[in-house]
Amino acid sequence: MIDSHCHLNLAPLGSNLTEVLRKAKQNGVKRIMVPGITPASWKVLSSFNSQPYCDILPIDTAIGLHPYFLPKERDEIPPLLKQFEEAVAGAVVNTKESLSVAEGALPNSQGFLAVAQGCDPEAQGCLSNAQGCLSSAKGCFCAIGETGLDGHIPVDMNVQKQVLHAHLDIADSFGLPVILHHRKSHHLLFEALKASSFEGRGVIHAFSGSTDVAKRYIDRGFCLGIGGTITYERAKKTKDTVTYLLRNHPESILLETDAPDMPMSGRQGQPNMPHYLTDVVAALSGLSEIEPNEIKTITSANYARLFKPSLF
Ligand SMILES: [Zn+2]
DSSP states (O other), X not given: OEESXXXXXXXXXXXXXXXXXXXXXXXXXXXXXXXXXXXXXXXXXXXXXXXXXXXXXXXXXXXXXXXXXOOSSGGGHHHHHHHHHXXXXXXXXXXXXXXXXXXXXXXXXXXXXXXXXXXXXXXXXXXXXXXXXXXXXXXXXXXXXXXXXXXXXXXXXXXXXXXXXXXXXXXXXXXXXXXXXXXXXXXXXHHHHHHSOOOXXXXXXXXXXXXXXXXXXXHTTEEEEEOGGGGSTTOHHHHHHHHHHHHHOGGGEEEOOOTTSSOOTTOTXXXXXXXXXXXXXXXXXXXXXXOHHHHHHHHHHHHHHHHOGGGO
């Protein structure tokens, strides 16, 4: 079971990571993806895998600029995008360098496999070669995001589009998948994807929407991140869509909590946590005849195919 979207750096998770990761592991979470949201967050994320708690669970990371945190002043955008491009290039180089150092330190591929197999038996895709095994064991930088378009915030939509396009361009040039945020913006996201030359893959995080909208994203090669929304009785449209996906496109579903945001049903008023991912699995199982364990296996394989942690 993999949490494909969890803001471990945000309060109150960030101040108590050892406990948060231990609880997640106890509940069966095998791996967590933490999207970047601001330049300050990239720094925190890049330090994750040198901390003592990195032995508890592999933490994958992404670099991006969340629309919610974009500066209000337009002239701050170009230098911010330059900083973003440099950070991505630096992260790719650093990841490759640390891999080659570690490769030299271990005698053979069997050594890597022994390390990695303990960390993530569900995501077989991560274990496909010796190169991937180091990053599988400790997590890696393997995506661009969180970026996207939000129709609910006082940030100029043209600025949001400009920043989104910069993310799509850089994802294309490094061959990395994107993590996309939406709120009242599916039509704008489709427009932006069409206007860009982006032909890569990605995930629509916290997907909610109709079956038609879901199909359009899948046709473009996107996965759909399914989280706490489907634990609510009232989320009929999204539940209908997810029921359709479970029957027809199980290969497109990723699990996520979006912790500490988006509390699950029955847990309102308290921060969301990665160990509550089991609520999402239970809700998915309830919408289908698929056993929880099979849902975990399918979605972990989907994660491995999309983010390919073995690439680095
Ligand atoms: Zn997020």
